[in-house]
Amino acid sequence: MITNERHDNAYVGATLWVYKKCEQVMSDIFEMWTWADCWDEAQQKIVSVMLASDYGTRKPYTATVDATPETVAKAAAWKDKEFRKAEQRRAECAAEKEARTFRSGKRVQVVSGRKIPVGTEGVIFWMGRDNWHKLKLGIATTDRKENGRYADVLWVAQSNCELIGQESLQTA
Numbered sequence: 809m810i811t812n813e814r815h816d817n818a819y820v821g822a823t824l825w826v827y828k829k830c831e832q833v834m835s836d837i838f839e840m841w842t843w844a845d846c847w848d849e850a851q852q853k854i855v856s857v858m859l860a861s862d863y864g865t866r867k868p869y870t871a872t873v874d875a876t877p878e879t880v881a882k883a884a885a886w887k888d889k890e891f892r893k894a895e896q897r898r899a900e901c902a903a904e905k906e907a908r909t910f911r912s913g914k915r916v917q918v919v920s921g922r923k924i925p926v927g928t929e930g931v932i933f934w935m936g937r938d939n940w941h942k943l944k945l946g947i948a949t950t951d952r953k954e955n956g957r958y959a960d961v962l963w964v965a966q967s968n969c970e971l972i973g974q975e976s977l978q979t980a
Contacts, residue, residue, distance in 0.1 A: 826844045
């Protein structure tokens with residue numbers, strides 16, 4: 809329950825916890841703020857309410873943890889749902905990043921440059937830096953090997969290549 813100076817009550821039976829948090833309010837000034845996290849039934853989510861600060865109470869509120877078991881269960885379910893959504897977003901971002909990353913074994917196509925014909929395709933077998941610290945790729949244009957090494961190879965700047973099979977990601 810959160811109470812203000814007029815003794816108006818808010819979030820009765822829905823205050824989950826009260827905590828303090830150090831916040832940087834200016835470049836070199838920090839304040840200790842007191843917060844209460846409450847279950848908002850209308851929004852069906854946990855909301856944070858600022859109660860006070862040590863620099864000067866902005867809102868002279870007090871809070872008492874009084875959440876009912878049903879409210880705690882709702883808040884826990886909401887947090888689990890939000891955590892699963894965040895994990896799913898992280899996994900999607902990681903998959904997208906991996907799809908855009910040049911690695912050995914991925915197929916590439918030369919899309920620009922002057923030494924290697926545009927449209928040449930191959931598989932990356934080597935990655936390194938040239939004398940100007942730009943990323944270079946060694947691509948095998950065929951599977952033919954001599955003495956355990958690819959025989960038909962080209963050396964090309966990564967900036968002149970695109971990954972093949974990632975059409976939906978190349979424009980982003």
